[in-house]
Amino acid sequence: MNVRPWNRPLVVFTGAMILLTPVCLGGLVLDPRELGGAPIWAKPLKFSISFLLYAPTLAWMVSLVRGERAHRVASLAATVVAVASTIEMIAIVGQVVRGRASHFDVATPFDTAVWAVMGTSIAVLWVANLVIAIVLLRERSLAPSTAWAVRLGLLVSLIGMAVAFLMTSPSGAQIAAAQATGEMPTVGAHAVGVPDGGPGLALLGWSTTGGDLRIGHFVGLHGLQVVPLVALGLLLLAPRVAALRTELVRTRLVLVAAGAWTGLTLLLTWQALRGQPLLAPDALTLGVAAALVVGTVLAVGGVLSRAPRGDDREAVAA
Known part of the structure; x- marks a missing residue:
């Protein structure tokens, strides 16, 4: 059985996260700014570590696809994931540099545009993961325990990603504030x-x-x-x-x-x-x-x- 290389864009993205993680750690130590009650560099640090775990795992999973056509589809989807993830990290770090929130911030036209780009990239990333999951559901070359571990790992991950969509709707407090003031500087929330x-x-x-x-x-x-x-x-x-x-x-x-x-x-x-x-x-x-x-x-x-x-x-x- 031929061993395929790991998806190169995801490997490159993993390398970028390896470099970004200590930068974010340095920001936590050297940058006293806070945003939303937390150190401003905490969010990019959490995302860089999360992507550092996620990207190489997905790159390995794509390498398990044996059929030529199926592998091309999975590789293309993995490349889309790498690009969408890169866009998301650029937006997060860029907003930190500006001292602005990357999520839910629609206070200015630029912030709104950044959040719209991020929302789009998240949706694209989810769809690309779904494509990889479908390809692996059809893969028949793996041992059953490995095959089901990969398939179900991807499907559980898709459920976890989908939870993020619940955060994007305006909360009751935001709607009430908008009705009272005519402004809604943030749309969506974690809490x-x-x-x-x-x-x-x-x-x-x-x-x-x-x-x-x-x-x-x-x-x-x-x-x-x-x-x-x-x-x-x-x-x-x-x-x-x-x-x-x-x-x-x-x-x-x-x-x-x-x-x-x-x-x-x-x-x-x-x-x-x-x-x-x-x-x-x-x-x-x-x-x-x-x-x-x-x-x-x-x-x-x-x-x-x-x-x-x-x-x-x-x-x-x-």
Whole structure:
């Protein structure tokens, strides 16, 4: 089987994020400015680290596509992702240099144009990821556990990305302020039930007084890494754990992991939409979280209890 190179534009973009990350760290140390109650360089730092994880993972996934036509489609989509991500980072860093918010800021025509470009790039990025996911859903050359880890990692990531679209609508407070003053300098928000820029977790900035849609967005987005890492971990454990030595068992556990991560993403998004801080869940949230944990444990136990033993492993593998 031919080994394809990783998508070059995504690799170049990863290199750019490697260079940008220490620049943002330097900005945190040397630039005292704040924006929205947080250090002004915190946002580009978070985005650069997130992209540093996301871009090489996607580049690797595209390299798994074997068919010539399918690989061309996936490579083109990956190149679109790299370009859209670059545009987004240029907008974020450029607004930091100007001392302006990159998200939701429509106070001036220029800021509105920047936000419109960013919104477009985010939508394009989502569609390009969807194209790659569809291509990999049709890929038949991979081992089942790897194939499903890649497919479901992408699909969970798409759900996480889609959470960002919930942030773009004007909040009730913004609509009320616009009706009272005739102006709406910001459209959309991360927080739910409280204004953006209030008390938040260190560096992450996630609200500690209200809901925050960034949490579900972050968790879902990085399902792209988590689900394939589960598949890799199971493969590495297989020589030592007899129950994991069949492809069928590892595939089922990957499905359970993807389901659990999807459930966690939806739970955190639902919690945020109810205006509830991450660290102050109510009884209903805790109950649903407990059900998710118990369901996941029971599913894992069920898979392992049905794992073949001894010679049965060879029969299943065959």
